[in-house]
Structures are given as structure tokens and as C-alpha cells.
Amino acid sequence: MRYELPKEELLYSGHIGCPGCGASLSMRYALQALGKKTMVVIPACCWATVAGFFPSTSLKVPILHTIFEAAAITASGVKKGLVARGIEDVEVMAWAGDGGTFDIGLQALSGCAERNDDIIYVCYDNEAYMNTGIQRSSATPMLSWTTTTPNPAFKDTPKKDIMEIMAAHRIPYAATVSPAFPEDFLTKMRKARAIKGLRFIHILSSCPPGWKFPSELSVKISRLAVETKIFPLYEIENGRKYILTIQPKGLPVGEYLKMQGRFSHLTVKDIETIQENVNEEWEMLMAKIQLKRNRR
């Protein structure tokens, strides 16, 4: 059955995102799910430019640009200001990259999560500082090339597990989504909109110039990240209940890795190591899903 996207587009065409930008496609889906009564708060990140230079804008909803470290708390301030003025039905969405979430913005995000501030926080994770030109972040995967993890000093630590960090705050809702699975994406955004409190959405956001692949492969690569179990699509309710929403095919990780220039240096042994890590992470996720299901 064909999945029909909502007719209403809240992202204008002609924005300055790179061709094949996973974050642009993701913004389109996010706003289609949330609708017009949404405000977007954007810190320093690729989207600070994709949203348009003065006096243009690429969104049909209000945008508040803010400082790098403070996407979560600025959004929370907007929500509180609206509520103080008696406006209760507007959703405020913070929209930040991995640098602004995993690294420099983590403190403010943790504060908002602990207080359970009423915002949707979306991290479009392209796995490096892409707006400044591909420098490693704590979201960069192990063994990846970036301009600050150059040959032969590729990244030697694993990607930070942001979902577990957010789950540990016992927030009402956290979910991973992918621009290659729009139905799953919109369903989760709509589910998030209906919940009060801090809702966290983690997008693996494909990046042609940063990951070094042709732009027309963006959706395919995003899909492979899910099908290889590198980026499973799941939900965590109240920090405890884990739900898998898409059953991956379990393709070998090499199929995902070999398509991207940032992994072109990997040896057969490296790919085996990554496969082992992915298998282990998957087992842990399955254990959490089982555990919670048993408890119900």
C-alpha cells in the first residue's frame, strides 16, 4: 500500500540545503506531521543557514534562531512565554544538529529533560560538524574519517549513545527516525505531538558532502543504515519501555559502509569489528525490548 504524505508543505522549495540533504527532507516530514501551529528554534548548525539568510526564510512557520549551546532552553523559554500569554496550543520544536545536541548543547538539553519542559527536541544527526566542514563530534562513528580525524588518525572511540542518555532522564518519549521511512517518521512525530513534556527525536541525517557519497543515494544510504541495524528505528516510553517500530533485514554493515567515502579506508578487519559492535548493540537493544515486554 502506498503511503500518502499530507498535502500541506511547510518547507518552501528553493532553500539552500545541499542536494540530497537528509536534514532538509527530515524538516519537511517533521513539519508535515506537526502542522502550522508550530514554532521552530534553531541554534548554530547547518539549518541556521538552510532556514534562510535575512530577509528570506525557508519555512512557513515562525523561526527563532539562537546560540549554539541553548536550543533546548530557548525553545523551552518560548513555550513558557507562550503559556504565560495564554497560548497553549502551539508546539515548540528545537531543531539542532549533533554538535548542538551531543556536545555543546547537552547541558541545556539535560536541564530541560530533567525538568520535563514541554518541547519537542529534534536532533538531526549527520555525525560531524558539517556546517563548519566535517569536523568530528561525539556523534561521529568509530573509525570514520573527518577533517579532524584525518588519515591515519581516524576516530578511535565509539559514537555517544544519545538515546540512552535521554532515556536515563526518564522523559516521556524518545524515538529514532529516518528520512528513508517517512511513515514511521510522521507517525512518531504525531505521537510526540500528543504527549506533554520533553519529547526527543533522533534522526540519522544523511549528508552527501560530509559522508562523501553522490546526493542521489541519500535515501538509499539512510535506508541501509536501518536495514544493517546500524541505526535501528525504535521508541522509548518514559525511559523504560522500548519498542522496535521497523524490523530490519539485517544486511551486512559493509553494504552501508562501502557506499561512503568517509569509510573508504576501512579494511576487511575493520568492517568485521564494526559488524561485531553492531551485533552487540542490537542484542542489547533486543534485550531491553524483551525485558520491558516481559514486565508488562
Next chain:
Amino acid sequence: MERVISGNEAVAYGAMLSRVQVIPAYPISPQTTIVEALSDFCASGMLKADFVKVESEHSAMACCIGAASAGARSFTATSAQGLALMHEVLHWAAGARLPIVMANVNRAMSAPWTMWCDQGDSLSQRDTGWLQFYCEDNQEVLDSVIMAYRISEKVLLPSMVCLDGFILSHTYEQVEIPEIEEVDKYLPSYIPKFKLDVEDPHSFHAAFLPDIYMEQRVKMQQAMEEAKAVAREVDGEFGQAFGRSYGIMEEYFVEDADILLVTTGTITGTARVVVDEYRKKGEKIGLLKMKMFRPFPTEDVRRVLQKVRKVAVVDRNISFGATGIFAQEIRSALHHHGEGTSVFGFIAGLGGRDVTPATLKEIVEFAKGKEVPEGDIAWIGVKP
């Protein structure tokens, strides 16, 4: 209603009477009792506001930015390290043209650790685009918070109301607390000219290219210039409504003064006593109290000081490698306008060292004994 309250309670009453709607705040000595008082006001329902227990001062100011952008009246308070942590956010709040009001309880900067008063914290934020007001007593603190909203909401720049750590913040004085109905008439609810609105969507603070950024800066400077007249007007109306008025600066025995002390904050109260003593002895010592530091009241400073032969500026701060900051600004204001005026720059009271009548007399006697200053700085009360 008259009550004996601390400077920090005066801040909290000022915020409550201004009917602030969102208060993100983080505790730091000696500001903490402001946070506690406001927290109590909110918890008891005395003040209908959202008190946000943020995890840092950086987030406190960012939350103010969000709330003010949505059109709500926002307030916070901090000191020293907290203010310094906000530095980036202060620039953003001013550039975003948001009428946020913040109390800063003046505390010296570290290292080494210190908790006590000087103005190194707020004065090192002088170029962020915030209005700055320095208060002499607890009544002025309460009144200044209310007036700051009137000024900020008119010129669309944020305001910092500064009070000396411990010397005011933790000292109890008799304060007239105005009736809230009277304050409502003086300061009506905030109707934002620009705000986030889903019915009228706009993008705020998107990147400016070099062909337009400078014009935005010109507008900020114009708003600063406008703030001088607005502050005078707002102060005058406050006087009519409540019977108290401060001006943007105050002249005390200035007309015939041979030596004019220039002071800020609580040092002013001490200086009044010293000036009175000299006047009793027939010595022509006067006093200029600087309340407004940003925008700097250049024209007023010129008008008053160019007629005086010797000016003794008491700075409770130091710009390392230069001089005391008020002395710097005053010298700059007098350049080409006060050739006959000698500006003596004194540094006193850093890190909470007491500035007593004896300290100020030492300063006056120093200035009496010299025709022109020997250097740009004279340190007062420093151990050998």
C-alpha cells in the same frame, strides 16, 4: 507600605510589582536570596509567573530570550561568574532587541575565589548592548527595576540593574513598597511590537550578510542614544507617580566645587557624608553620582565636569592594562571639551575592601595636594 528589607528583597519586590511572567534563574552568592524570594513569591501565588529552575546562568539568559521572543515579560538575576558565563547570551539578547531586565549583584571576578563586591563583573559586559544602572540604596534598587522595564520596552534593549554585593544585597533598609495597582498604572502589561506568532510567521535573527549587518548596529546605537532621553522621561514620570526621582545622574554641591568626587553604587552614600563634612568646614567639595553607565551620559558629564578644575573619580573596578573604567569614560567624554579639567583616577574597594569616609577623605586630600594627576591611576588603601 514601608518595610525593612534587604537589597535582594528589593530586587524581588521590584520584579513582582513589574508583574514579570517568566523568571529563569540560577543561584550564585550574593544574588541567591533574590532567587529564593522570587521562588517564594511564585510558590505562594503572590506572583503569577513561571519560575524556571535552570541548570546554569547561560540557560537562564537563553530562557529569557525565548520567553521574551514569545512576548512575555522576563526577568533574571545573577552575579560575577554567572554574568560572565552569560556573556555570549548577553550579546544575543541585545542584538535580538529584547526588553529583558536583569539584576546583577556586583561581585568581584575570580580567580582567586572571592564573593565580595566590586564592579568588575558588570563593567566587563559594557560592550554587549545592555543598558546599565548602578544603585545607591535599596529603595533605588526596587524603583530601578520597575523603571528599567519602562525604558527597555520603549527602546527595545535589555537592562541591567546593578547593586553592590553584600553592602546592599544583604543590608536591610527601610523601603517604601508601592501598591501594585499604582505600579500597574505606571507600568502597564507588556504589548510586544515584535513577537513569535503562528498567525504571522517570521524568521528572527537569521544571518545578515555584510551588506546589511552594519545598519543593524547603527540602529542599536540609535536605540542607546534614545535611551538617555527615555530614561529621563521615565524617571520624571516615576517622580510624579511615586514622589521619588533619581535622574540618570545626580549632582550634589556641584556648582561651586573645587574638587568633584565621581562615584557609583553605595560609595555615593558614603561620599554624601564626606561632602557634608567638608562643606561644614567651608571647603568646596562636591559629588557627581553616576547612575546610568550605558548609554554613557556623555553630554551631561561634559556639562557638569568641564566647569570643574579637579575631578576625583572613584572606580571600584580596573580594566587591566588601562585604568578604572569610569575614569576612562569620563576622560574620553571630556576630550576636546574640558581642557581645564584634571581627572584624577582612583581605584578603591576591589574585592569587597571597605570604602569608608576615611578612604574618600584620603582621595580628596590627594587631589587637593596636586595640581594635575601624576599618573592615570592612584591606588587607595593598598598594602605595601
